[in-house]
Amino acid sequence: MSLVIDAQGLRKEFTVRVKAGRLRRRKRVVTAVDGVDLRVDRGEMLGYIGPNGAGKSTTLKMLTGVLTPSAGEVRVCGLRPVAERTRLALGVGVVFGQRSQLWWDLPLRDSFDLLRHVYRVPADAHAARLRRCRGLLDLDGFLDTPVRQLSLGQRMRGELTAALLHGPQVLFLDEPTIGLDVVSKQAVRDFLAELGRAGDTTLVLTTHDLADIERLCRRLVVIDHGRVVHDGTIADLHGRYGSRRLVVAELDAPLATPPVLPGAPLARVETDGRRLVYALESAGVAQVVSGLAGLATLRDISVVEPDIEEVVARLYRAAVPVR
């Protein structure tokens, strides 16, 4: 595997002026990113999440050469993002929810054409990539519409295309599904999943929508107060916080005492004893079903996967940096 992002001890401080009396202002230093280490291999799909103000956008801005780090070492595609920003632009694609790289008054098609010239993409490579995006993101209905008239979902599909037309190695996405309706959200997620399957684009995604992360990213880096508090898979996170799958058994009639099942402690009893919820520890679903079957008439059985929202909320509350 080759390393596409290599950041060590990345740090960013901002000096802000705060009111200190009627006319006086005093300087205060805000540490937005406080020593982040991040190594991302080619083809990885990384979810980079954290609560509001955690330092996600500031990290992305340092990785893309928009902001100069206060300290630390960083290489993206082997380049120093600020010093070699022009060269880096050829290797990265960026979609920042709030900013656009499209020409507001031009039809989408013309923006794509201009980008081809900006990045000096050979016509056949451009055409092939555009064809792929048109198919996967369903662009044809609005290719000739001026960007200012596009809906948010249509514009986001345009932004994704614009970010990919020069064939970047890494795609940075800051909140790509924010404000999108379910259909557009699905289209964007499916598209990114397809990009991930192809395996040669590295994707770094920040979002508050954890369904994006669950659907797309195997690896999750969580930051809080500018520091990494988790770096691993989603399963690691569940393991660390002890989240378990649940088996929900609906009974025809309540039992006098809910059965004790080895390896599956009773999590709760609901609807006057007609619903028993067991947590799967060492037992499997089949063992819970057979444990109950002899004692009660089962109306329905379902399995509830651990809730990523809940485990991430617990992590944000408990956040202790990993070192």
Ligand SMILES: Nc1ncnc2c1ncn2[C@@H]1O[C@H](COP(=O)(O)OP(=O)(O)OP(=O)(O)O)[C@@H](O)[C@H]1O
């Ligand atoms: N240009 C700036 N000047 C001063 N402080 C800043 C600046 N940019 C960011 N900050 C501060 O740095 C911290 C991290 O901000 P950042 O935007 O990176 O967080 P974030 O994780 O992206 O948050 P959100 O999820 O709300 O977008 C915040 O306290 C923010 O107020």
